[in-house]
Amino acid sequence: MYILPAIDIYQGSAVRLLKGDYSTANKVASSPYDAARSFAEAGASMMHMVDLDGAKDAKLVNADLIADVAKTSCLSVEVGGGIRDMKAVEYYLSRGIDRVILGSAAVKNPQLVIDSVREYGDRIVVGIDAKDGMVRAEGWLDNSEINYIELAKRMEDAGVRTIVFTDIDQDGTLAGPNLRQLGELVKSVSCNIIASGGVAVLKDILNLAELKVYGAICGKAIYSGTLDLRQAIEMTEKK
Template sequence: MIIIPAIDIRQGRCVRLYQGDFSKTTVVGEDPLKVAESFQETGAEYIHMVDLDGALMGYPFNEEVIVKLVSVINVPVELGGGIRDLKTIDKLINRGISRVILGSAALKNPKMVVEAVKEFGKHIAVGIDAKDGRVTIEGWLNTSDVHYIDFALKMEDIGVDNIIFTDISRDGTLEGPNLQQLAALKEKVSCKITASGGIKDIEDIKALKAMEIYGAITGKAIYDGTLSLAEALKI
């Protein structure tokens, strides 16, 4: 299982949210590059980044900050937040982003996902952010009527190979990942599944590995010191 430390960017700074609530933002680093470099030095194989402003505005608002970071570090970066058309995907990949995460766009415009997978293949992942089992969009502000498993099955049929699943109610809470929903998802799809939201400590990492989950994204636990990235990377 791959351990993927997370960097969420808002107004150029590294922050964490609580249950996806933008009014509950905590700054955990003024310079995202320094945070990324610390992850790199610890041995991270991949870094997960979210442009929170982009998720709200519908375009990569912090693109220049992120691209500068990518140009300096040697660890591949996956990026989500405000990526909603093929032109933006192409530009970001050409500017060094290793994997682009589609969220709102995937739900609203599945035909675009078809084209993205056809053109960019493994560079495309779909982020499924759920609240009470229903897919949320637009920076987690709006909840659809679509069940997360139904959406995952649709994305798999399209050809998406990598799904990042977040239970918003767990995000930033350190209450542990939603193992039940992850197990249900894993039973239904054969895609790579990356777990996100709620990871607290090494026991959560062990539990996810036992489930044979592809990856685990962790942010708050690292910043708060309840999880050692170095220790997690050894599991």
């Protein structure tokens, strides 16, 4: 299982939100570059980045900054937030980003997912963000009538191989991941599942490893010090 430390960019800074609420944005590092450097020094090989402004505004906002942070980090990087058309997909993939995450587009423009997967294959990841099991979009501000399992199956049929699943109610809470929903998702589709939201301590990492998820995104736990990134990476390498 891969550990993916996270950097969420809001107004040019590395921040964390509580349950996706933009009003709770709290700066967690002196700069995104410093955060990425610390991840690399801890032994990370992959990193998860999100353009929060982009997610909210439905367009690329911090893309240049994200691409530069990724380039200087020397880590494999996946990026989400504001990617709503093929031009945005191409922007990132032509600038050294390894994978792009289509979130709102999976709900509102599934044809973009189909076209992107046809063109770029495994470099396309779908982000499914849910509250009470129902998918949300546009920076978690828009409700939908789609259950997260149903959307995952649609994405699997479209050829998507990797899904990032976030339980919004757990995100930024350090209350532990939603193991029940993640377990159901792992059993329902053949896609690689990356768990996001709620990871706080090493026990959470062990629990996720038991579910056979592909990866775990860790943000607030690293910044707050409840999770030692190096220890988590070393532990999962032995699993």
